[in-house]
Amino acid sequence: MGEYARYGSGDAPGRRRPVSRTTETTMQDDATELDRALEGRGRVLIPAELKDAFADDTLAVRRRALSKSVLLGTGFYVAFALGDAFAVPDRLQLALIFRLAIILPLGLVVFYWLRRTRCSLIRQQCVACSFHLLVVGLLALLVVLSESVDALGFVFASYALLMFMVISMALPRSLVAVLASVVVLIQAVAVAHGPLRYPTLELHNLMIAIVIIGPAIFANRALESDRRRQFLLMERERLRRRQLAEQRDMLARLAALDPLTELANRRGLNAGIAGDLDRLTSGARVAIAMIDIDHFKAYNDHYGHGAGDEALRRVARALAEAARPPGRVGRMGGEEFAVFVPGITHHELPLYAERLRASVQRLALVHHHSRTAGVMTISVGMVLGCPTSSDVQMLFEAADAALYRAKKAGRNQVSIEDLTRPDMNAHRTG
Numbered sequence: 100m101g102e103y104a105r106y107g108s109g110d111a112p113g114r115r116r117p118v119s120r121t122t123e124t125t126m127q128d129d130a131t132e133l134d135r136a137l138e139g140r141g142r143v144l145i146p147a148e149l150k151d152a153f154a155d156d157t158l159a160v161r162r163r164a165l166s167k168s169v170l171l172g173t174g175f176y177v178a179f180a181l182g183d184a185f186a187v188p189d190r191l192q193l194a195l196i197f198r199l200a201i202i203l204p205l206g207l208v209v210f211y212w213l214r215r216t217r218c219s220l221i222r223q224q225c226v227a228c229s230f231h232l233l234v235v236g237l238l239a240l241l242v243v244l245s246e247s248v249d250a251l252g253f254v255f256a257s258y259a260l261l262m263f264m265v266i267s268m269a270l271p272r273s274l275v276a277v278l279a280s281v282v283v284l285i286q287a288v289a290v291a292h293g294p295l296r297y298p299t300l301e302l303h304n305l306m307i308a309i310v311i312i313g314p315a316i317f318a319n320r321a322l323e324s325d326r327r328r329q330f331l332l333m334e335r336e337r338l339r340r341r342q343l344a345e346q347r348d349m350l351a352r353l354a355a356l357d358p359l360t361e362l363a364n365r366r367g368l369n370a371g372i373a374g375d376l377d378r379l380t381s382g383a384r385v386a387i388a389m390i391d392i393d394h395f396k397a398y399n400d401h402y403g404h405g406a407g408d409e410a411l412r413r414v415a416r417a418l419a420e421a422a423r424p425p426g427r428v429g430r431m432g433g434e435e436f437a438v439f440v441p442g443i444t445h446h447e448l449p450l451y452a453e454r455l456r457a458s459v460q461r462l463a464l465v466h467h468h469s470r471t472a473g474v475m476t477i478s479v480g481m482v483l484g485c486p487t488s489s490d491v492q493m494l495f496e497a498a499d500a501a502l503y504r505a506k507k508a509g510r511n512q513v514s515i516e517d518l519t520r521p522d523m524n525a526h527r528t529g
């Protein structure tokens with residue numbers, strides 16, 4: 100799988116944005132691989148290219164889970180102070196010191212720090228785990244120091260705490276394994292030195308550990324799979340939206356393009372002209388040239404349709420080069436072309452039209468059946484106007500009329516008309 104183009108709402112600041120790829124097939128490959136990852140049974144695997152993006156995506160969720168877990172945990176520990184009078188009546192004072200003087204302020208400090216810090220996630224996870232482990236350790240210490248059998252209830256409380264940690268903190272598997280091992284070890288020591296002794300006590304402790312830790316790990320994995328699946332679904336949705344946008348763009352491009360010459364077609368040229376007119380300052384001049392190849396039917400008839408196509412392509416390239424931006428060229432159909440030039444002046448007009456005409460003659464495409472010259476030539480009708488959007492059509496009609504005059508005057512000519520100065524009307528011959 101290659102690099103994905105990722106975008107859309109909800110992007111976190113500073114998120115890695117892989118280079119976008121545009122080909123339809125590559126995006127299809129990415130979509131197929133995402134589908135495969137989503138259909139897979141068991142653990143949902145994130146494709147290698149998306150691992151960083153997945154980590155970025157879930158970072159905020161994991162950070163929030165940690166601080167919430169510490170705050171809720173602190174609340175539970177403090178609330179359970181009520182039970183100390185029954186569980187460790189002989190160590191009540193110590194138990195209250197642990198809960199109210201150590202765990203409560205420390206929990207609040209750790210919560211505040213987790214909310215504020217921008218340090219790495221793994222460091223935050225280690226701090227949150229250490230806080231919970233400290234609580235487990237203090238409960239174990241009460242079990243060891245108390246003579247009350249009821250203190251053993253703290254062993255169950257510690258396992259419940261472990262379950263809460265594993266599920267609520269969205270920890271990676273490696274950290275869950277370390278955490279579970281340390282808690283089991285602490286409980287084993289507490290039980291071994293606690294107030295109650297009977298031969299199978301350690302075994303019971305181990306069984307309780309397995310019964311509690313097993314489902315906790317299962318729940319942790321299920322939640323992680325859900326996070327991954329949700330991420331992949333969103334990624335697939337982004338990819339589909341991007342595919343659709345690219346297809347829409349491609350269709351729009353194709354609909355505006357002449358496939359033979361790769362110039363804009365009539366629709367494309369009109370759209371380009373509309374955009375140019377929007378950007379023009381009021382009062383600016385624009386010119387439109389209508390261009391027709393001379394005796395093209397004779398060329399087709401004698402040299403064949405294939406040669407005619409090739410000639411059209413070469414003429415199109417020559418005109419596009421001669422027009423140069425901001426001039427835009429389009430193929431209006433058959434052997435007819437048009438050029439739109441924004442911001443041109445009265446003085447530049449004849450030179451511009453002549454440049455277009457000469458560019459085709461310079462190709463020196465042999466045309467022995469032209470009654471005008473031995474090579475392919477064009478006739479150009481060009482008009483200068485000062486348009487508003489509504490009278491561009493009128494400029495086209497005027498340019499068509501000028502082209503007709505150039506044809507009538509013998510072809511291979513330019514006929515110019517300045518509609519802003521009606522007295523001007525010139526014809527030039529190549």
Ligand SMILES: Nc1nc2c(ncn2[C@@H]2O[C@H](COP(=O)(O)OP(=O)(O)OP(=O)(O)O)[C@@H](O)[C@H]2O)c(=O)[nH]1
Binds near residue numbers: 397399407433506
């Ligand atoms: N090869 C090729 N020929 C085309 C294409 N489109 C139109 N034509 C041909 O262009 C020719 C146009 O001929 P006419 O409209 O009679 O014009 P002309 O022979 O150039 O004569 P004048 O314009 O009066 O100089 C016709 O033979 C069309 O078949 C095309 O895409 N490819």
